[in-house]
Amino acid sequence: MSIGSNTLVLDNGGYTIKAGLVRGAEIDEPRVIPNCIARDRGKKIYVASDLENCRDFGEVQFRRPVEKSFIVNWEAQKETRLILTEPPNGLPVLQANCDQMVFEEYGFASYYRGVADSPSASSFNAYHDVQTIFQAPATAPNVAPAPAEVLMVVDTGFSQTTVTPLLRGRPLHSAIRRLDVGGKLLTNYLTRLISLRHFDVRNDAYIVNEMKEAACYVSSDFKGDLEKSWKGTRGERREEYLSGAGIARDYILPDFHTRSKGVVQEFDPSRNSKARRLAAAAQSAEDVITLRNERFTVPELLFNPSDVGLRCPGLADLICQSLQQLPVGLWPGLLANIVVVGGNALFDGFIQRLQREVVQRVPDDCMVRVARPSDPITYTWRGAANLANHAHIERLSVTKQEYEEHGAAWGRLSARVRIRTDTE
Known part of the structure; x- marks a missing residue:
């Protein structure tokens, strides 16, 4: 069966979908699409990119097809190949369901995804010129003709955080580790803190998520920052607390009339009293939340769950x-090539903190390098797009004809044999 030169690369993340076409050597820019169905307070439904048309995110409810990074709800090209990312160590029943939807529902010509003994989503990160991340990143991504020899990928996304060591582009499954802390849990934790300390935002997860992305950071001195942001004993107001100590920030909530997004501003000690005076005069005031230790205690869960x-x-x-x-x-090769991808990698101070803590735990003769690509959200997608131009991509893929003749189980076994043959 002749397969067209078009390949659809799909990184199906828990928070966003990264999708784009690879036409031979030409790689399109990926589209980043919300991976959800949303309903606003007026009961209007928004599907995926339709969310851009929503003008009021107050009390918006979301339904997502991905749980713990696995596709559990499929309510989402005859001559097109599909490359689909998948987290490591997936359940066979979910893999079989995925195969069935790709071939029987959507009718792709051929299909490649991470199966039990083959590259998973993290493995696609090996198909880059990885060393440019640690030295002088190029403005355009370089295509690696072969996967990196040895690489440690830390993928910290919406649903979870995984640590995947790679050898020649293949995950070492016995050493893969997962941390059930991702962007979703961090947002929920910040929602809880704000609801306890300020006012109820339990129905405003979208707004809180924006607040987290704009204002939170990873502290390099957690105990010191906690001390600076401490209010003091009852009846006492410490000077550092009153001045904000360089930590406190005011977050102006969106009103969806004059502002569609929240704004982070420097802490203004007089703002709260000013707001009270305006409220007493029955005048409208900006809704302001002063963030103090919430800014760094929320991302701290990645290091101290x-x-x-x-x-x-x-x-x-x-x-x-x-x-x-x-x-x-x-160990030396893996520690010298730790690449962090995913949305949580964008927290200020994340890379420096992770490198410092890893250095403290490994032998002194091991060099530790931790780096983040310029765009950690689409980096995995770009690696998969590079794989689409690999010389043996047709051998790695399973065609629709093979699936129909032999079934999903044969397709997975065939893919494993092909990968072993290719790497040998």
């Missing part, structure tokens, strides 16, 4: 656990 009672190690310890499952000879 026990702060909210989760019985799991932090990200740096997770990397060390992954290394413990591998031969010591691989």
Whole structure:
């Protein structure tokens, strides 16, 4: 069967879909589309990119097809190949369901995704010129003719955070580790803090998520920042607290009339009293939330999930656990090539904090390098797009004809054999 030269690359994330076409050597810019169905307070429905037309995100309700990074709800090109990202160690029943939808519902000509013994979503990050991230990143992404020899990928996204060591583009499954802390949990935690300290925002997850992305950061001195933002004992107001200590920020909430997005401003100690005077005069005032230790205690869950009672190690310890499952000879290469992707990588201070904590936990003779690509959200998609131009992509893919003749189980087995043959 002759397959067209068009390949649709789809990175189906929990928060956004990154999608774009690869036409031979030409790689389109990916579209980043909200991966959800939303309903506003007027009961109007928005599907995916329709969300851009929503003018009031107050009390918007969301339904998402992805849970814990796996597709669980499929309510979402005859001559087109599909490359679909998938998290590592997926459940076979979800993989079979995915195969069925791709071929029987959407009718793609051929299909490649991460199966049990083949590259997962994290593996696509190996199909870059990885060393440019650690030195002088180019303005245009370089296409790697072969996957990076050794790479440690930290994918911290909406649903979870995974640590995946890669050897020649293939995940070492016994060493993959997962942390059930992602952007969704961080947003929920910030929602809870604001609802307790300010006013109820439990129905405004979209607004809180924007607040998190705009105002939160990873602290390099958590205890010191916590001390600076401490109010003091009852009846006491510490000077650092009153002045904001360089930590406090005012977040102006959107009113969806004059402002469609919230705005972060420098802390103004007089703003709260001014707002009270205006309210007393029955005049409308801006809705302001003063963020103090919320700014850094929320991202801190990535490094210390026990702060909210989760019985799991932090990200740096997770990397060390992954290394413990591998031969010591691989440690130097993996530690020198740690690439962080996903939306949470955009927190200020994240890379510096992770590198410092990993350095404290590994042997002194190991060089540790942690880097983030210029666009960590689409980096995995671009790696998959580079794979679409790989010389053996047709051998790696399973065609619709093969699926119809032999079934999904044969397709997965065939893909494994092809990958082993190709790498050998």
